[in-house]
Amino acid sequence: MKPKNRGLAVLSVVGLVCALGAAPAAKASALTAPGSPSAQNEGQGATSGLGDSHRFPSAAVAASHCGGSDPVVWSDGYHLTYDLPGAAGYGKGKGGYGFYACKSEADGAGFQAGQ
Numbered sequence: 001m002k003p004k005n006r007g008l009a010v011l012s013v014v015g016l017v018c019a020l021g022a023a024p025a026a027k028a029s030a031l032t033a034p035g036s037p038s039a040q041n042e043g044q045g046a047t048s049g050l051g052d053s054h055r056f057p058s059a060a061v062a063a064s065h066c067g068g069s070d071p072v073v074w075s076d077g078y079h080l081t082y083d084l085p086g087a088a089g090y091g092k093g094k095g096g097y098g099f100y101a102c103k104s105e106a107d108g109a110g111f112q113a114g115q
Contacts, residue, residue: 050109055099066102073103081114
């Protein structure tokens with residue numbers, strides 16, 4: 001016996017796979033500036049460097065991840081630089097983009113302190 005709606009079932013499965021595959025990129029774009037090198041790498045499935053799981057929307061969330069001894073830094077997502085707390089650019093990103101991260105993780109991913 002042949003199912004009547006086989007085409008609809010296949011289409012639904014394909015739609016679900018596409019939606020699940022797009023979810024991580026959508027999450028990353030909330031913290032990463034579109035078109036930046038970070039966004040391009042994440043869109044291509046990069047898993048090394050300072051990935052989305054090490055980028056935080058607030059200093060408080062980052063601090064809970066970093067622990068007490070690792071300072072929380074801010075990056076605008078456009079450059080491989082970060083600002084330390086107290087710097088003029090700390091917490092300020094272009095177009096509302098940017099993220100907080102642990103300094104040791106940012107250093108390990110190739111980020112450097114801004115000027």
